[in-house]
Amino acid sequence: MNKIRVQFTKVxxxxxxxxxxxxxxxxxxxxxxNLPIKYTEGFNPHAYLTFALPLSLGFESKVxxxxxxxxxxxxxxxVKDRLNAVLPDGLKxxxxxxxxxxxxxxxxxxxTVRIKSKSLNSSELESKFDVFYSQDELIAEKFNKKxxxxxxxxxxxxxxxxxxxxxxxxxxxxxxxxxxxxNYNPNLLVDMFIKHAEISDETVKIERNRIICxxxxxxx
Amino acid sequence: MLREKIESxxxxxxxxxxxxxxxxxxxxxxxxxxDVSFAFCFPDSYDIGMSHLGMKILYSLINSRENYxxxxxFAPWPDFEKLMLENDIPLYSLENLQPVKDFDFIGFTxxxxxxxxxxxxxxxxxxxPILAKxxxxxxxxxxxxxxxxACNPEPLADFxxxxxxxxxxxxxxxxxxxxxxxxxxxxxxxxxxxxxxxIEGIYVPSLYDISYNEDGTIADIAPIDNAPMPVKxxxxxxxxxxxxxxxxxxxxxxxxxxxxxxxxxxxxxxGCRFCQAGFLYRPFREKSVEKIVSQTRTLCENTxxxxxxxxxxxTSDHSQIEPMLSGLLDYTESKQINLSLPSLRxxxxxxxxxxxxxxxxxxxxxxxxxxxTQRLRDVINxxxxxxxxxxxxxxAFEGGYxxxxxxFMIGLPHETDxxxxxxxxxxxxxxxxxxxxxxxxxxxxxxISISTATFVPKPFxxxxxEPQATREEIMHKQELLLSSIKSKKIxxxxxxxxxxxxxxxxxxxxxxxxxxIYEAYKLxxxxxxxxxxxxxxxxxxxxxxxxxxxxxxxxxxxxxxxKMPWDHLDYYVDKVFLxxxxxxxxxxxxxxxxxxxxxxxxxxxxxxxxxxx
Numbered sequence: 001m002n003k004i005r006v007q008f009t010k011v012x013x014x015x016x017x018x019x020x021x022x023x024x025x026x027x028x029x030x031x032x033x034n035l036p037i038k039y040t041e042g043f044n045p046h047a048y049l050t051f052a053l054p055l056s057l058g059f060e061s062k063v064x065x066x067x068x069x070x071x072x073x074x075x076x077x078x079v080k081d082r083l084n085a086v087l088p089d090g091l092k093x094x095x096x097x098x099x100x101x102x103x104x105x106x107x108x109x110x111x112t113v114r115i116k117s118k119s120l121n122s123s124e125l126e127s128k129f130d131v132f133y134s135q136d137e138l139i140a141e142k143f144n145k146k147x148x149x150x151x152x153x154x155x156x157x158x159x160x161x162x163x164x165x166x167x168x169x170x171x172x173x174x175x176x177x178x179x180x181x182x183n184y185n186p187n188l189l190v191d192m193f194i195k196h197a198e199i200s201d202e203t204v205k206i207e208r209n210r211i212i213c214x215x216x217x218x219x220x
Numbered sequence: 221m222l223r224e225k226i227e228s229x230x231x232x233x234x235x236x237x238x239x240x241x242x243x244x245x246x247x248x249x250x251x252x253x254x255d256v257s258f259a260f261c262f263p264d265s266y267d268i269g270m271s272h273l274g275m276k277i278l279y280s281l282i283n284s285r286e287n288y289x290x291x292x293x294f295a296p297w298p299d300f301e302k303l304m305l306e307n308d309i310p311l312y313s314l315e316n317l318q319p320v321k322d323f324d325f326i327g328f329t330x331x332x333x334x335x336x337x338x339x340x341x342x343x344x345x346x347x348x349p350i351l352a353k354x355x356x357x358x359x360x361x362x363x364x365x366x367x368x369x370a371c372n373p374e375p376l377a378d379f380x381x382x383x384x385x386x387x388x389x390x391x392x393x394x395x396x397x398x399x400x401x402x403x404x405x406x407x408x409x410x411x412x413x414x415x416x417x418x419i420e421g422i423y424v425p426s427l428y429d430i431s432y433n434e435d436g437t438i439a440d441i442a443p444i445d446n447a448p449m450p451v452k453x454x455x456x457x458x459x460x461x462x463x464x465x466x467x468x469x470x471x472x473x474x475x476x477x478x479x480x481x482x483x484x485x486x487x488x489x490x491g492c493r494f495c496q497a498g499f500l501y502r503p504f505r506e507k508s509v510e511k512i513v514s515q516t517r518t519l520c521e522n523t524x525x526x527x528x529x530x531x532x533x534x535t536s537d538h539s540q541i542e543p544m545l546s547g548l549l550d551y552t553e554s555k556q557i558n559l560s561l562p563s564l565r566x567x568x569x570x571x572x573x574x575x576x577x578x579x580x581x582x583x584x585x586x587x588x589x590x591x592x593t594q595r596l597r598d599v600i601n602x603x604x605x606x607x608x609x610x611x612x613x614x615x616a617f618e619g620g621y622x623x624x625x626x627x628f629m630i631g632l633p634h635e636t637d638x639x640x641x642x643x644x645x646x647x648x649x650x651x652x653x654x655x656x657x658x659x660x661x662x663x664x665x666x667x668i669s670i671s672t673a674t675f676v677p678k679p680f681x682x683x684x685x686e687p688q689a690t691r692e693e694i695m696h697k698q699e700l701l702l703s704s705i706k707s708k709k710i711x712x713x714x715x716x717x718x719x720x721x722x723x724x725x726x727x728x729x730x731x732x733x734x735x736x737i738y739e740a741y742k743l744x745x746x747x748x749x750x751x752x753x754x755x756x757x758x759x760x761x762x763x764x765x766x767x768x769x770x771x772x773x774x775x776x777x778x779x780x781x782x783k784m785p786w787d788h789l790d791y792y793v794d795k796v797f798l799x800x801x802x803x804x805x806x807x808x809x810x811x812x813x814x815x816x817x818x819x820x821x822x823x824x825x826x827x828x829x830x831x832x833x
Contacts, residue, residue, distance in 0.1 A: 016230055017472040021237060028470055028524030029244075045526075045556045058231040087523070088244040189503030203228040 002070040005066045005099040007220070010129040011207075012058040012090035012132070019054040026066060036081060038069035051104055053178055053211060056185055059111075060209035065219065067099060076122060081099055083142065100220040105213040106179035110161070111206055115194075116169040118201040127161065128197040136218035140188050157184050178211065223308050223317045233300040233550030237472040240267035241314030243511040244376065245523065246517055247290075248315045254289040258282050259313050259323040259471050261293040263338035264331075264749070267293045267545040270469070271477035273531055274388065276365065281389055288396055291315040291323075291387075292469070295338045296345070296749070304345065311345035320346035321576040324399060325362050330369035331564050334694035334749035335375060335721060338364075340741040343379070350738070351378055357408045362399070371453075371500055372786040373681040373727055373766075375733040377425035381413055384421060385789060387486075389463050391421040415445050420654065421454030423789060426740050430731055430785075432499035438730060438783040450790040455827065456514035459486060459507040464515055467522040479527035479560075480519040484512050484544070488533040488814055489814040491821075492590070492599045493805050495680035497533055499793050502823040504829040506815060509540050513547040520557055535561055537815075537821065569832050585616050588627035591635075592642030597806040599634050601801075606646065607664040613650050617657040623667035624650060630697045631675040631689035633805060640697050644704035670712040672701065679786045679791055682801030688724040688774045718756040722748070730785035733773065736764035794822035 012024075017025060030037050030047050039045040050067040074179035076096035083093045115125055132138075137153040144150050159175040176184045178194070186206055192204055230236040241248075251257075260279055261271030269275065274425070275292070282290035291313035296304060304311075310319045320326055328339050340350050343363070349355045354364065365373065366384030373383040384391055395416050398637055402412045417424040427447035431439045443449045454460045468480065487504035488497065507515075515526055528548070538544060545559075552559045591597045597604060613624060628643050647668045652667035672696055677686045689697070694717040705712055725733060739762035747753040763770055778784070780799040787795070797820060804811060811819050814831055818824060824831050 003380045014472065016236040016240050018235075018237070024474070025470075025472060027526070031520075031524035032244075032522065033525060034521075039556065044558070048590050057236070086244065088242055090242065090245075 001167055002073065003099060004070055004076060004096055005065050005067045005220070006074045006079065006093045006096045007063060007065050008087075008091060008093045009060075009062045010055060010091060011062065014088060014090035015058055018057050019051070022055075023049060023051070029091075030068070030119060031131070032076065033082045035074065035082055036070055046139050048052065050103070052106060053109065053183075055208060056187065056206075059078040059206045059208060062094065063208060063211050065211070068083040072103050098218070101213050101217075104180055105215075106211055106219055107177065107214050108175055109178040110207055110212065111174045111176065111208055112189055113174060113186060113188070114205040114207075115170045115172070116168055116203045117177070117199045120197070120199060122168050124169045125197070127162070129170065129172070129193060132193050132196045135147050138189070138192060140192055142188065154184070154188055157182075158186070158189050174208075174213075175194040205206035222309065222312060222319065223426045225307055225468045226312070226317060228309055229300075230311070231304040231825070232429065234297065235267075235473050238294070239296065239300060240549070241292075241317065243469050243471055244400050245467045246292075246315055247279070249283070249289045251316055253287075255287040256289070256325070256396050256403070257319045257323045258288065258290045258327055258396065259293050260290055260322070261326060261328045261342055262295070262337075262341060263328055263335040264295055264747070265297055266294040266471075268473045270471050270475040272329065272331065272485065273481045276465050276468050276481075278327075278388055278392055278466070279469075279566040281392060281463045281713075283394070284463070285396075287392065287400075288393075289315075291318065291732075293320055295342055295747070296813070298706040298753070301341075301345065310347045310629075311342055321348050323363060323366060324360060325396070328363075328365040328367075328596075330365050330367040330373070330376075332749060333369055333723045334672065334754075336726060336737050337741045337745040337748055339376070340379065340738065341746045344537065344741075349763045350741075352381055353360050353378070355381075355548075357410055358410050359399075359403060359407055361414055362409070362412070368497065368500055369727075371496070371789060371791060372729070373423070373425065373726065374430075374731050374785040375737060377731045378734045380425065381415060381823075383411070383423045383425070384454075385420050385423055386460075387456040388454075389456040391749075394419055395422060395456075420448075420452050423451040425731075428788060438785060438787075441783065448823055450788050453792065455503070455571070455825075456486070459463075459483070459505050460511050466518045468516075468519065468525075470523050472526070476679070477529065478525075479529050479558075480523060481514065481529050481531045482512055482516050482519065483531045484509065484535055485532045485538050489537055490603070491601055491801075491811055491819065492535065493599075493682040493801055493814065494590070494632065494675060495533075496681050498622055499821070500791055501678045502791075502793060502821065504537075506538055506540075509547055512544055513551060516548060517551055520552075520555065520592070526556065527560065528552060528782075529560045533604070536711060585621050585623075586625040586627065587612065589631050590645050590827075591632060591639060592628065592644075592676060592741075593639045595808055596632060596639040597636055598643070598810050599805045600632055601805070601810050603810055603813065604648075605809060610649070610653055611647075611652055614657060617654055617660050620661050622654070622661050622664040623669070625669045625671060626650070628670060628672045629675045630672050630701065631694050631717075632699065633675075633677075633683055633686045634808075635689075635697075637697075637700060640700045641704045643672075643701055644706070646704070647710045648707060651707055666709055668710045670701075670705075670710060672712070674717050676727060679784065680791050680798070682798045682805060684728065684798060685778045685780060685802050686782065687777045687818045688721065689757065690771075690775055691721060694720075702718075711775045716756075716760075719748070719754060721770065721774055722756070722759060724768050728785070729773050732766075733768060736762045736768045739765040792821075792823045792826045798822045 008108040022112040027046050037047045047068050052065045055061050080093045138155045139151050140154045142152050163172045174186050176186050213219050282288050283633050287361045293313050312319050343350045362381050364382045366388045370383045381612045413424050416422050417427050430617045433439045485506045487501045489504050590602045652670055677683045696713050740759050745758050
């Protein structure tokens with residue numbers, strides 16, 4: 001059985017598709033592609049699909065991955081082309097290859113966060129952020145895996161890699177723990193900041209730039 | 221510009237994928253290189269509207285013409301509507317995210333009466349004047365509508381420029397062609413409407429004067445300026461030759477009917493006296509097995525759906541049902557596609573048919589005896605006997621089914637308490653039957669769910685003359701039914717009759733009822749078919765403001781000779797035939813189905829003599 005991993009983008013209109021919807025959507029796309037996919041047995045056969053990390057609703061990304069199995073030998077290049085022929089704008093396969101890493105290798109993700117506000121310009125946003133981030137601890141509400149509400153200090157969790165202003169946007173590059181062990185959504189930090197800065201007219205765009213493995217290589 | 225605004229609020233709404241378009245199968249054309257644009261508006265949420273087959277057909281049909289453009293518009297859910305208003309975002313289409321007010325045509329589909337306030341609300345969100353007379357004489361923003369409720373569009377007459385009667389795919393391009401010509405010539409809207417009224421199947425309400433008698437009934441319906449009288453509906457002659465899409469828009473988010481739908485026949489041979497669709501969609505027309513199979517295959521391949529549903533008023537009435545299912549199953553089973561068959565009748569549900577369904581999936585079986593006693597089933601001409609129902613249930617139980625859903629109506633004409641008790645008794649006999657079936661599924665309890673709907677008299681049916689049962693009568697019947705159920709294996713839900721009363725008013729209303737719709741909309745009524753939004757108190761206030769007496773429309777018996785608000789619209793079924801059928805109901809005399817014997821409803825002579833070879 002040939003396991004194949006496709007790396008794809010999720011940008012533009014398709015970024016508003018939830019993770020659950022993406023799975024169902026991809027099932028149909030795979031059927032349209034007519035690729036020889038391995039299906040489950042039973043009354044409701046569906047493809048075995050694995051996504052490395054769910055992407056939050058509204059986030060964009062160029063590094064999403066999806067794994068499935070083929071029942072015939074087909075070159076990854078053909079898999080890529082056949083899928084791209086049936087995928088809508090914004091969902092594009094950039095590469096297809098047998099998996100290099102295992103999902104358990106993932107330890108972190110990098111994100112670009114763009115914040116815009118009608119009432120505050122980008123430098124005001126940045127100075128607000130500096131005040132916000134200078135606090136010793138940032139206690140956020142989070143739900144643990146058992147859906148229980150917990151409080152965590154997220155200050156040590158996120159790494160602010162860079163921050164800058166461009167046009168009227170305040171841009172943050174953040175590294176956050178990802179994977180099976182620890183998983184932190186950058187929205188945790190962003191929402192807290194927005195609340196702290198007392199803005200209500202903000203537009204926030206978040207893009208995942210990298211999925212990182214324990215050896216610091218890109219997840220492939 | 222609009223897109224940026226939309227994206228800035230999307231994540232604050234539930235299920236944002238409903239508001240941004242971009243799905244595969246969506247046809248996005250350049251705004252500036254098309255001649256005529258049509259905003260197809262469904263007056264309910266995306267999840268509901270995207271499931272509607274008529275929209276898929278017309279969307280593909282219009283877009284099949286290179287220089288015409290059709291885009292989809294749905295009613296935003298109230299959370300998103302609030303955000304749109306706060307951010308000054310007008311109602312827009314999903315393909316080009318273009319404001320609806322920029323379209324040549326703004327077309328609504330009238331699927332159910334309780335969506336009317338949503339239409340008005342959508343016009344408001346589109347920033348278009350709600351009353352047709354306030355929209356000016358420039359040739360743009362033609363607001364039109366089709367669909368089943370267009371058979372009595374009178375309550376909506378003040379809001380629309382024209383209505384499309386009958387099969388839309390037959391007339392859609394014709395009036396768009398005429399519009400293109402008039403646009404080129406620089407005509408006014410008045411000139412266009414006068415011209416379009418001459419196309420068969422188009423009804424321009426402003427070209428008809430209505431006068432009333434002192435008792436409130438209609439005195440006369442008079443055409444102005446040579447407008448046709450009566451206005452005939454359009455009919456697709458052959459379903460095989462009719463346009464059918466080869467692709468559907470595949471949504472990002474889950475919708476109600478998330479599957480391929482293939483229409484297998486249109487019309488119905490049965491003539492159940494309460495059923496409006498059974499008369500509106502006459503004559504009966506079948507699609508050939510080859511066409512059904514090839515359309516199924518094409519649509520599955522193009523959409524990637526793994527489920528197909530056959531659409532019709534009564535699928536088992538297809539003369540080639542067995543070869544059809546064999547042909548379909550050959551394909552669907554090889555591709556592991558589920559085939560579902562709604563709309564099966566009790567009387568011709570064979571073991572073979574059941575076997576074919578069960579090879580795919582076991583689910584709850586649903587039957588609609590509609591009435592609890594044979595006498596009342598004869599009154600409504602639902603020609604199903606208890607014996608047939610029992611035989612079918614036995615077959616189903618032997619086939620491994622253990623739950624059955626039974627649909628009934630209450631408040632039917634000539635209904636007595638005995639008929640209501642009869643519903644509970646019939647359900648009990650189905651329960652008893654289960655335990656007499658030797659090879660029933662062991663270790664499983666039988667479950668019968670009774671679902672009751674309140675009867676609503678509809679135009680173009682033999683019951684169009686009948687009063688609807690009053691609220692008190694309906695409540696009494698509901699309680700009687702609940703107290704007659706003795707077994708825990710039978711479940712029955714109760715619901716408030718208010719929506720059915722409103723439906724009765726809107727279905728058989730005249731132009732004066734439009735004022736009540738307008739007042740209700742102004743009071744904030746919308747999504748009336750959703751129980752969480754339905755507010756009958758507001759409607760009652762609207763009736764008051766508009767001076768509408770609901771009982772006059774809902775609970776009054778109408779004489780055979782009374783002029784109905786829809787008498788100038790011709791669906792080819794004679795009023796005399798409807799009156800005769802109404803008398804047959806009174807005497808509990810049944811009428812054979814169209815295949816057994818032509819009952820002379822009037823359709824046959826309009827299509828050249830015969831409905832069947």
